[in-house]
Amino acid sequence: MITVAPYESAVRPARSPGFRSLVLAEWTKLRTVRGWVAGLLLAVLLPVGITLLQHGTCGYIWPGGSSIGCPGDPIGPDGGAVVDTFYFVHQALPADGSITARVTSLTGHYSPTGDVHVSDSGVLSGLTSGVQPWSKAGIMIKASTTRGSAYAAMLVTGSNGVRMQWNYTGDTAGLPGSVSASSPRWLRLTRSGSVVTGFESMNGSTWTKVGSISVRGLPPSGTVQVGLFATSPSYEVITQSLGSGGGGGGPSLATGTFDNVAVSGSSGGSWTGTSLQPPPPPGPPVKQGADQAFNKFFGGTHVQAGTSSFTVSGSGDIAPDVLDAPDGNGVSPQSSLTGMFGALLVVIIVAALFIAAEYRKGMVRVTFTASPSRWTVLAAKSVVIGLVTFAVSLVAVGITLPVGLHNSRTDGYWIPPIPALTEVRMIAGTALLLALMAVLALTIGTMLRRSVLAIAGVVVVIFVPYLLAHVTGILPTSAQDWLLRGAPTAAFSIQQAYPAYHQVLAPYSAADGFYPLSPWAGIGVLVAWTLVALLAAGWLLRRRDA
Amino acid sequence: MSGAAVAGHAGAGPAGVAPVRGAGHLQLAPCFRLALHAEWTKLRTLSSTTWTLAATAVLTIAVGTAASAAYRCAPGFCSLAATGADPAKITLTGLYIGQVLVAVLGVLVVGGEYGSGMIRVTLSAMPRRLHVLAAKAAVFTGVVLVAALAGVLGSMAAGRLLLPGRGLSAANGYAVLSLGSRTDLRAFGGSVLYLALIGLLALGITAAVRDSGAAIGIVLGLLFLFPIVTSVMPDHVLARHLEQASPMIAGMYIEATAGLQSLPLTPWQGLGVLALWALAALLLGGLALRLRDA
Numbered sequence: 001m002i003t004v005a006p007y008e009s010a011v012r013p014a015r016s017p018g019f020r021s022l023v024l025a026e027w028t029k030l031r032t033v034r035g036w037v038a039g040l041l042l043a044v045l046l047p048v049g050i051t052l053l054q055h056g057t058c059g060y061i062w063p064g065g066s067s068i069g070c071p072g073d074p075i076g077p078d079g080g081a082v083v084d085t086f087y088f089v090h091q092a093l094p095a096d097g098s099i100t101a102r103v104t105s106l107t108g109h110y111s112p113t114g115d116v117h118v119s120d121s122g123v124l125s126g127l128t129s130g131v132q133p134w135s136k137a138g139i140m141i142k143a144s145t146t147r148g149s150a151y152a153a154m155l156v157t158g159s160n161g162v163r164m165q166w167n168y169t170g171d172t173a174g175l176p177g178s179v180s181a182s183s184p185r186w187l188r189l190t191r192s193g194s195v196v197t198g199f200e201s202m203n204g205s206t207w208t209k210v211g212s213i214s215v216r217g218l219p220p221s222g223t224v225q226v227g228l229f230a231t232s233p234s235y236e237v238i239t240q241s242l243g244s245g246g247g248g249g250g251p252s253l254a255t256g257t258f259d260n261v262a263v264s265g266s267s268g269g270s271w272t273g274t275s276l277q278p279p280p281p282p283g284p285p286v287k288q289g290a291d292q293a294f295n296k297f298f299g300g301t302h303v304q305a306g307t308s309s310f311t312v313s314g315s316g317d318i319a320p321d322v323l324d325a326p327d328g329n330g331v332s333p334q335s336s337l338t339g340m341f342g343a344l345l346v347v348i349i350v351a352a353l354f355i356a357a358e359y360r361k362g363m364v365r366v367t368f369t370a371s372p373s374r375w376t377v378l379a380a381k382s383v384v385i386g387l388v389t390f391a392v393s394l395v396a397v398g399i400t401l402p403v404g405l406h407n408s409r410t411d412g413y414w415i416p417p418i419p420a421l422t423e424v425r426m427i428a429g430t431a432l433l434l435a436l437m438a439v440l441a442l443t444i445g446t447m448l449r450r451s452v453l454a455i456a457g458v459v460v461v462i463f464v465p466y467l468l469a470h471v472t473g474i475l476p477t478s479a480q481d482w483l484l485r486g487a488p489t490a491a492f493s494i495q496q497a498y499p500a501y502h503q504v505l506a507p508y509s510a511a512d513g514f515y516p517l518s519p520w521a522g523i524g525v526l527v528a529w530t531l532v533a534l535l536a537a538g539w540l541l542r543r544r545d546a
Numbered sequence: 547m548s549g550a551a552v553a554g555h556a557g558a559g560p561a562g563v564a565p566v567r568g569a570g571h572l573q574l575a576p577c578f579r580l581a582l583h584a585e586w587t588k589l590r591t592l593s594s595t596t597w598t599l600a601a602t603a604v605l606t607i608a609v610g611t612a613a614s615a616a617y618r619c620a621p622g623f624c625s626l627a628a629t630g631a632d633p634a635k636i637t638l639t640g641l642y643i644g645q646v647l648v649a650v651l652g653v654l655v656v657g658g659e660y661g662s663g664m665i666r667v668t669l670s671a672m673p674r675r676l677h678v679l680a681a682k683a684a685v686f687t688g689v690v691l692v693a694a695l696a697g698v699l700g701s702m703a704a705g706r707l708l709l710p711g712r713g714l715s716a717a718n719g720y721a722v723l724s725l726g727s728r729t730d731l732r733a734f735g736g737s738v739l740y741l742a743l744i745g746l747l748a749l750g751i752t753a754a755v756r757d758s759g760a761a762i763g764i765v766l767g768l769l770f771l772f773p774i775v776t777s778v779m780p781d782h783v784l785a786r787h788l789e790q791a792s793p794m795i796a797g798m799y800i801e802a803t804a805g806l807q808s809l810p811l812t813p814w815q816g817l818g819v820l821a822l823w824a825l826a827a828l829l830l831g832g833l834a835l836r837l838r839d840a
Contacts, residue, residue, distance in 0.1 A: 035760070050771075056780025335778040342771060349763040356759065360661055411780065451759035452657065456650045456766065463770045464642050479616050511777070 017371050022380035025370075030384055033357075036350045040388065043346040044396045047339030051404040054338070058331075058412035062283035071279065072414035073321045073329050074148025077217030081416035082168040083327045084147040085316025087300025088140065088274045090227030097265020098190035099139050099226045101258045102204065103156050104181045108135050108232055110252035118290040124297055131158035134319075134503060135232040137256025137312060139187050141196055142225045143218050145274050150217030152196035153229070153318070154187035154210065156256070160503075162187070164198035164210040167217065168320050171503050174200045174210045186260075191226075194218040204260065226263055227271065230256045230300065230314040233505070234326035249326050251298045255313035262308065275299040275314070321416055323498060323513070325506035330416040333426070334495045334513040336404025340430055341463075343396045347434050348458050351385045351441035356451035364546045374541045378446060382439050382534065389438040393431035401427060418497050425519060429494030436526050437462060440488065443533035447540055465489045469510050484516050488529045493522030581672055581681035589655065589685055598651040599693040602741070606644035606697030611704040613639035617712040624713035626720060632804040633714050633723055634733040637705030641737055641798070644697050645744045648690055649765045652748030655686050656831075657758030665840050675835045683749055683828060687742050694741035698734050729803040736800030736817055743817070744769070746824040747793060753831025768823070769794040786810050793823040 017025070030036060058070040076082035093099075108131035117125045138155025152166035154174075162174030162185055179185050186201035197212040218224060232254035277299060286292055300314030322328045358364035371377055401423075408415060418426075437458070445454035465487050469480040484490050493515035500508050508514040515522060589595050613636055619629050659665040672678050706723045714720045725731050747768070752761035772792030779785035789795045790810050799809050799816030806812070811819065 035757070050775055053775070053784070054779055054781075055784065056782075058780070331780070335780075338775060338778045341774045342767070345763060345767050345771065349759055353759045408780070413780065452650055452653050452762045455759060455762045456646050459766045459770065460643060460646050463766070463774075464646075467642065467770060467773060468639075478618070 019376060019380060022371055022376055023383055026377075026380045026384040027388075030354060030388060036353065039346050039350045040392050043343040043350075043389075043392050044399070046342030046346060047396050047400045048403060050339030050342050051336060051400050051407065054335070054404065054407060056411050056413070058414070060281050060283055065283060067282045068412040070412055070414050071281075071329075073278075073416065074146075075417065076148050076168045076320070077150040077215075078167060078169065079417060079419065080169070081321035081330065082148055083317045083319050083321050083329075084149075084168070084276055085278065085327070086136075086229050086231030086276055086318055087302065087312055087314030088142070088145060088225070088227055088229045088276060089271050089302045089304075089310060089312055090140075090142070090145065090225040090274065091263065091266055091269045091271055092223050093141065093191065093226040093263070093266050094223045095221065095265060096190075096192050097226070097263065098188060099141070099264075100186065100188040100260065100262045101139050101228060102184050102186050102260040103137060103179050103256055103258055104184045105257040106131055106135060106137050106156050106158065106179050106254060108132065108158065108252055108254045110232075110235060111250050116250060116294065118294050124293065131254060132232050132235050132252050132505075133157070133159040134317070134505065135252065135254035136163075136318065137230040137254055137258075138228070139189055140225075140227060140229050141189050141191050141218070145225060145276065147276050147278075150215050151318070152189060152198065152213055152215050152218070154189055154198040154200065155229075156185050156187075158232075158254070162200050162210070163503075164213075165318070165503070166196065166213045166215050168318065169501065170213065172198075172211045174198075174208075175202070189226075191218075191224065191265075193220040226266065228256070228258050228261065228302075228310055228312050229318075230254045230312040231316045231318055232314070233317040233319070234315075235505070236326045236507075251315050253298060253300070253313055253315045255311060257309075257311050259309040261310060271302075271304060271310075273302045276316075317504070319504050320501050322501060322504045322506045322508075323416070324509065325504050328504075328506065329414065331408055331413040332497045332513045333401065333405055333415055333418065333423075334497050336401050336408065337397065337426070337430055337495055339400050339404070340393070340397055340434070343393060344434055344437060344462070345459070347389050347393070347438045348441040348462070349455050351389070351438040352445035352454040352458065353451050354385055355381060355442055355445040356449060356454055359449045359546075360451070368546050375538050378443075378534070378538050378541055381442060385442050386435045386439045390431050390435035393434040394428070397427050397430045416498065422497060426495055426497065429519065429523065432523065433491050433494055433526065436491065436523070436530050437488070440526075440530045440533055443530070443537035446537035447533075462488060466492070480510060481516055484510055484522075486525065488526045490515070490517050490522040491526035493517045494519045578677055578681065581674075581677045582685060584668075584672065585678075585681040585685040589689065592654075592658070594654060595651065595689070598647055598654070599689060602644050602647040602651070602690075602693045603697040603700065605647065606640035606694075607700035607704060608640065609643050610637050610640035610697075610701030611708070613637070614705045614708040614712070617709065617714065619713040624718045626718065626804075629714075630805060631714060631720075632802060633705060633709050633720055634730055634803040635801045636709065636714075637701050637723065638698070638733070638737050638801045640697065640701050641740065641801070644694070644741055645769065645794070646766065648694070648741050648745040649748040649769070650762065651690065652686065652745040653752045653758050653761045653765065655682055656749055656752040657756070657761055660752075660756045660840075661758060669840050676832055679753060679828070679832050679835055683746060686745060686749060690742045690745045691738060694738040697741070698737050702730075702734050732813060733801050733803050736813060740797050740800055740817060740820065743797065743820045743824045744793075747820070747827045750824065750827025750829070750831040754827065754834045756834075768792075790819065793820045796820060 059068040073081045074084055109127045111126045112128055115126050135158035136155045138153055140151055140153040142151035143149040150167055154164050156162055156179045161176035164172045186204045188199040190197050195214050198210040199207040200210055201207045232252040234251050236249035298315040303311045317327045323330055323332055441458045444458050448454045465483040466489050469483050496515050496519055500514055617636055702723055723730055748765045751764050755761050773795055776785040776788045796816040797820030799811055800813045802813055
């Protein structure tokens with residue numbers, strides 16, 4: 001008898017493929033389309049090429065010579081670039097001690113039009129009386145008279161009341177209001193090692209502590225300088241005009257009047273006046289009477305009356321270096337990332353085609369037959385395009401940024417130092433930004449199904465607001481601000497290299513690399529947009545026939 | 547082709563067989579007028595054409611109106627000397643969006659046929675390929691001019707209504723927008739031509755690369771990468787040269803009615819740069835169409 005075994009297929013029953021095999025499938029699709037691979041290669045080459053184009057020269061030209069290289073600012077005790085230009089009347093403080101002074105007035109000079117005329121005989125005209133909001137006069141304990149050295153100060157300001165400031169970025173508010181003969185301010189600083197404590201008083205008998213700071217860089221033992229100072233930042237008239245933002249600006253001078261000046265713990269030395277100034281530009285020294293008179297006036301001076309009364313005037317600022325402030329200096333490393341826009345464009349195209357091409361070729365029906373869960377397909381595609389874009393962008397930005405920085409430095413530009421963590425955030429954040437925008441392009445491609453519309457739509461959403469906000473200046477500030485807070489473009493804040501400071505007045509515009517949102521909050525806005533777009537795309541994908 | 551052959555046979559057929567009448571006109575290659583007619587039919591029967599054209603006009607006006615409505619100048623700083631504002635340019639902000647839509651249509655007009663395979667039917671029916679491209683370009687230019695005219699005139703009307711209330715009034719030294727003024731006529735009329743030329747640039751590039759996705763990417767890259775790159779370029783001489791060569795920056799000089807001295811080119815020269823880009827793209831597209839298999 002013949003027994004026939006019942007037929008059993010050797011093929012195992014089909015199971016829906018797992019997520020990992022779907023990711024593998026999508027990765028295979030991506031890497032086997034030659035045009036897309038070429039595009040991803042272009043995403044590396046294009047930014048590098050654009051960056052190589054970004055050449056210029058920073059330097060000086062004078063009759064009969066020139067030099068390449070723009071001077072930098074001094075580096076403060078915390079490692080950041082600082083502005084340290086002021087007039088200092090000082091004496092040595094060999095050990096612990098204190099300084100007390102009463103400020104009876106703070107006045108100033110500036111030119112409303114920005115034009116200061118100096119006659120050949122050295123008479124300045126065009127100046128008006130008035131202080132700047134952050135004109136400063138007060139008392140200071142400073143490690144040395146070297147620019148950029150550690151310090152702590154108690155000071156009165158033009159319109160920000162009494163402040164205690166230290167090491168350029170530190171700032172604590174004291175009594176509000178402006179100072180006058182009828183409403184003077186008493187200021188006191190005591191040094192105990194490297195700890196400096198600031199006090200203020202209205203009458204010289206009741207003292208209030210403003211702050212006690214361990215000043216990094218101030219020697220815990222040994223001689224420091226103690227004294228009176230005055231300075232006043234350059235200013236810029238910022239009109240609301242758009243595009244061609246006109247306005248004047250120029251240096252300003254502050255004059256502080258002090259009496260009851262007393263130093264305890266000093267060796268009883270005499271007072272010395274020092275004008276801390278940036279080194280003169282290269283080339284022959286200024287010989288013209290007019291320029292010399294200008295430099296002398298804004299270099300500052302002091303007059304001593306009796307043993308404890310002083311008038312001190314000075315110009316400049318004691319503050320962090322802010323690139324787009326009138327006293328600021330340097331070029332942001334962010335400008336070396338501009339080439340990444342080339343990569344962004346290519347990545348958007350590849351990401352949109354990654355799904356739109358499936359619709360055009362009908363491949364999408366095969367895809368959904370093989371794995372009927374459409375959400376999973378969308379997730380797998382997002383993971384693949386996101387990771388691939390992140391990796392490609394990381395390579396691109398990892399080459400572009402060092403190349404750009406090297407270019408700028410050899411061209412003579414000075415790039416203020418940034419902390420290593422900030423640099424890592426700028427590089428990794430830019431790659432993350434491109435990855436998220438690629439996923440956004442994928443979802444819009446899923447919703448619109450047609451490559452042309454999807455690519456144009458994403459480019460409009462990302463490039464046009466950027467152009468309007470950063471480049472053309474057509475949009476009013478309020479609209480720009482909205483775009484940089486609410487639109488996907490807010491994520492460019494991840495590229496911000498330097499922080500903004502309330503004690504330095506500057507436009508802080510996006511064109512100069514300052515954003516209204518913090519770096520990670522900006523990325524958060526883009527993540528939110530991407531998530532919403534993913535949900536919408538997934539819902540449409542399930543709802544519509546392929 | 548086969549039609550002509552059959553007709554030839556019929557003409558030389560044995561006596562007694564009447565030549566097939568009516569097929570005779572097929573012997574002539576369809577003349578340019580027929581090509582125009584065919585392209586017009588294809589264009590007008592696609593609903594995406596109507597939508598894109600309507601969106602071009604509507605979004606151009608909407609963005610222009612929003613920019614005009616959002617314009618602010620600080621009180622006391624509204625004079626022409628203080629703002630340096632160009633009312634025509636503010637009014638025409640919508641061109642940034644309008645040009646993208648026109649470019650999309652320019653890509654779809656050619657790329658759609660390649661995507662669907664229709665191009666083989668078109669070229670079978672009309673073997674003279676340059677005639678096909680010329681007819682496409684002509685019909686496309688015609689419809690884009692209509693949409694662009696609507697968008698530009700609408701933007702101008704909005705600017706005329708809104709800007710005087712935003713400080714850019716005659717009292718502050720600004721001329722009211724009017725087609726009677728030669729400079730405004732140049733700005734607004736030229737902007738209509740600007741949109742048409744952007745469309746032709748897109749059409750030409752698509753004919754050259756055939757793939758819609760790649761084509762729109764190249765067009766938008768040409769438009770938007772130039773201004774972003776030049777904005778941070780430290781070498782101002784090189785930046786100025788790149789601006790002179792950029793299809794969008796140079797082309798948009800046509801919008802300028804103020805501060806012409808500071809432009810690297812005159813308005814018409816700027817539009818001329820864009821025209822050269824469009825011409826080069828069309829030539830490249832024509833060459834590719836002529837030399838390659840479809």
